[in-house]
Amino acid sequence: MKLSDQFEQRFHAMINHYPTKRSVLVPSLLYAQDELGYLTDELIAEMAQRLDLTDLEIRNVISYYSMLTTQPRGKFNVQVCTNIACMLRGGEEILDHCKRKLGIGHKGTTRDGLFSLEEVECIGACSWAPAAQVNYDFHENLTPERMNEVLQDYRRKVHQQENC
Amino acid sequence: MADLVSHPDEVKIVSKRFGQGATDIDRYLELDGYKAVQKALGIGPDALINEVKNSGLRGRGGAGFNTGMKWSFVPKQSPRPKYVLCNGDESEPGTCKDRLIFEHDPHSVIEGVVIAGLSVESHVGYIYIRGEYRYLSNIMQKAIKDAYARGFLGKNIFGSGYDFDVYWHGGAGAYEVGEESALMESLEGKRGIPRIRPPFPAVVGLWGGPTIINNAETLASVPHIILGGAEWYASLGPPRNGGTRLFCLSGHVARPGVYELPMGYNLKKMIYEVAGGIADGRRLKAVVPGGASTPCLTAEEVDVPMDFDSLMKAGSMLGSGGVVVLDDSTCMVKFALRTMQFYQHESCGWCIPCREGTDWLKKTLARFHAGEGVKKDIDNIQYLAENMLGRTFCPLGDAAAMPTIAFIKKFRKEFEDHLEGRPCPFEKEGVVKQLPVFA
Numbered sequence: 001m002k003l004s005d006q007f008e009q010r011f012h013a014m015i016n017h018y019p020t021k022r023s024v025l026v027p028s029l030l031y032a033q034d035e036l037g038y039l040t041d042e043l044i045a046e047m048a049q050r051l052d053l054t055d056l057e058i059r060n061v062i063s064y065y066s067m068l069t070t071q072p073r074g075k076f077n078v079q080v081c082t083n084i085a086c087m088l089r090g091g092e093e094i095l096d097h098c099k100r101k102l103g104i105g106h107k108g109t110t111r112d113g114l115f116s117l118e119e120v121e122c123i124g125a126c127s128w129a130p131a132a133q134v135n136y137d138f139h140e141n142l143t144p145e146r147m148n149e150v151l152q153d154y155r156r157k158v159h160q161q162e163n164c
Numbered sequence: 165m166a167d168l169v170s171h172p173d174e175v176k177i178v179s180k181r182f183g184q185g186a187t188d189i190d191r192y193l194e195l196d197g198y199k200a201v202q203k204a205l206g207i208g209p210d211a212l213i214n215e216v217k218n219s220g221l222r223g224r225g226g227a228g229f230n231t232g233m234k235w236s237f238v239p240k241q242s243p244r245p246k247y248v249l250c251n252g253d254e255s256e257p258g259t260c261k262d263r264l265i266f267e268h269d270p271h272s273v274i275e276g277v278v279i280a281g282l283s284v285e286s287h288v289g290y291i292y293i294r295g296e297y298r299y300l301s302n303i304m305q306k307a308i309k310d311a312y313a314r315g316f317l318g319k320n321i322f323g324s325g326y327d328f329d330v331y332w333h334g335g336a337g338a339y340e341v342g343e344e345s346a347l348m349e350s351l352e353g354k355r356g357i358p359r360i361r362p363p364f365p366a367v368v369g370l371w372g373g374p375t376i377i378n379n380a381e382t383l384a385s386v387p388h389i390i391l392g393g394a395e396w397y398a399s400l401g402p403p404r405n406g407g408t409r410l411f412c413l414s415g416h417v418a419r420p421g422v423y424e425l426p427m428g429y430n431l432k433k434m435i436y437e438v439a440g441g442i443a444d445g446r447r448l449k450a451v452v453p454g455g456a457s458t459p460c461l462t463a464e465e466v467d468v469p470m471d472f473d474s475l476m477k478a479g480s481m482l483g484s485g486g487v488v489v490l491d492d493s494t495c496m497v498k499f500a501l502r503t504m505q506f507y508q509h510e511s512c513g514w515c516i517p518c519r520e521g522t523d524w525l526k527k528t529l530a531r532f533h534a535g536e537g538v539k540k541d542i543d544n545i546q547y548l549a550e551n552m553l554g555r556t557f558c559p560l561g562d563a564a565a566m567p568t569i570a571f572i573k574k575f576r577k578e579f580e581d582h583l584e585g586r587p588c589p590f591e592k593e594g595v596v597k598q599l600p601v602f603a
């Protein structure tokens with residue numbers, strides 16, 4: 001399977017960091033997923049072959065980690081924290097607001113494939129609650145209005161790319 | 165990225181380089197960077213361990229074990245390589261401090277890892293960073309690369325003849341992986357299921373070799389101890405509770421933020437002076453003093469010094485430094501439910517008391533909050549939680565049970581107010597909204 005040069009570079013650097021090959025598995029899966037959008041059957045077979053594991057062993061690991069997915073997601077994965085510190089400052093309202101705005105529920109994806117939504121556990125932004133992550137970007141001290149702007153900014157980003 | 169705050173009572177040690185551009189290695193060197201490692205290279209393992217032991221530094225990850233003591237458990241002779249593992253999984257709800265260390269002062273973590281390595285004669289360290297913190301693992305990767313380029317890492321560090329390698333490692337979303345033995349499993353490329361102890365990681369850890377596991381803040385504190393001396397560090401806090409720590413103030417306070425305060429700083433003062441008191445003129449109801457797994461304190465119990473021993477005496481724990489403040493608009497049943505929902509989601513499922521207990525408690529609390537509770541549920545919740553205590557392979561079961569028991573004991577009346585189909589007294593619209601349940 002052809003993976004990007006950047007992935008190969010990272011993979012080959014990492015594999016020398018550990019006495020056992022399979023240690024690279026979790027970070028490699030996440031890097032691959034960032035490029036492919038989700039962990040495809042082909043990718044799983046490729047990793048199995050590279051690390052001398054079975055497909056099943058890889059799937060077993062994937063199912064444990066909440067960020068890893070074998071299902072396609074939107075281009076922007078909106079992850080709203082509703083854990084205690086965020087809940088106290090309106091995290092649930094932010095989640096509800098996103099649900100209404102995007103017309104999808106927890107783990108849903110918009111029809112245009114642009115956004116997915118996820119209710120997540122603490123993302124380490126408790127002192128700047130309520131907080132959300134869109135892919136890897138943190139958005140903090142959110143209000144419904146601020147959340148609108150955040151979503152709008154991502155929409156705009158895509159339109160700009162398309163028009164280039 | 166995250167905003168920094170400041171207060172005159174702060175004693176900035178771990179946070180002293182925050183906002184100073186210290187991710188840049190030259191700037192870090194200007195700010196006394198890498199001096200501690202060079203000093204440590206001339207000290208020798210036993211003296212290093214003693215220095216850290218005497219400083220009274222206790223683990224900032226949650227359990228508060230004396231760091232030097234932990235290091236002293238590593239056997240001198242080992243047929244397998246020894247390792248240092250920095251725990252940067254930071255996932256305890258209420259905790260957001262390691263993030264700032266990685267963001268502003270990544271080299272201090274590297275330095276801490278190397279010094280820990282020197283003290284047990286290890287030659288490899290790993291810095292594990294949770295998967296959500298991608299921007300921080302990028303910062304850390306660059307810091308490591310820069311340190312190699314200067315000869316601070318790798319072969320013959322600082323021309324000392326000592327070899328030491330540091331690598332970063334990334335997670336992919338799992339609270340349980342922060343537990344030390346699950347952390348090792350994760351680093352070995354497996355599911356984060358804990359290991360049975362004993363043997364403890366200091367004797368049998370990564371790939372069977374003796375392994376030191378410490379929180380990122382713990383390790384970032386070590387270089388300051390080496391430079392400033394154990395006596396100075398110990399003197400900052402009460403006996404056996406040396407130094408300062410990063411307290412993450414969150415919830416209903418006027419000025420939430422991460423503040424570095426001396427150990428033993430009064431909690432009441434922390435809430436009312438440092439964090440600006442309760443927001444919107446409301447009144448304090450309760451505090452979760454050390455991350456979601458620590459038993460809450462009521463408004464009457466907050467006049468307490470924030471150190472490990474004092475909080476233990478107060479029936480709670482200092483935990484991870486996450487101080488979550490609740491005002492009188494908070495429904496404790498709902499708060500208990502959201503807490504349990506978290507543990508149920510994160511339980512790895514190995515032990516029956518944890519797997520089934522968290523699930524039953526979540527369901528019972530959800531039903532209760534929706535007004536379908538019956539009186540005996542209150543005792544049942546307490547009974548169930550008490551029976552989880554100490555009956556699991558890792559402390560997650562306790563972490564779920566302990567706060568629940570405190571909620572019931574300290575706020576029983578609020579549970580009773582939800583009985584007999586009465587609507588939750590705290591819901592604004594008068595209708596109870598079921599919390600969304602994770603798939």
Ligand SMILES: Cc1cc2nc3c(=O)[nH]c(=O)nc-3n(C[C@H](O)[C@H](O)[C@H](O)COP(=O)(O)O)c2cc1C
Pocket residue numbers: 222223224225226227228229231251252253254255256339340341342343344345377378379380382383558559560563
């Ligand atoms: C369920 C669970 C989650 C934990 N999560 C973390 C974590 O995210 N970060 C951390 O440093 N320690 C965490 N710990 C504590 C670690 O097991 C371990 O005690 C700690 O990393 C040791 O470092 P210290 O002595 O420097 O505190 C967790 C413990 C449990 C039981």
Ligand code: SF4
Pocket residue numbers: 340358510511512513514515516518519556557558559560561562
């Ligand atoms: S206590 Fe819970 S999380 Fe810990 S090992 Fe048992 S089932 Fe897993």
Ligand code: FES
Pocket residue numbers: 081082083084085086087121122123124125126129131257258259
């Ligand atoms: S509780 Fe939401 S970021 Fe910690």
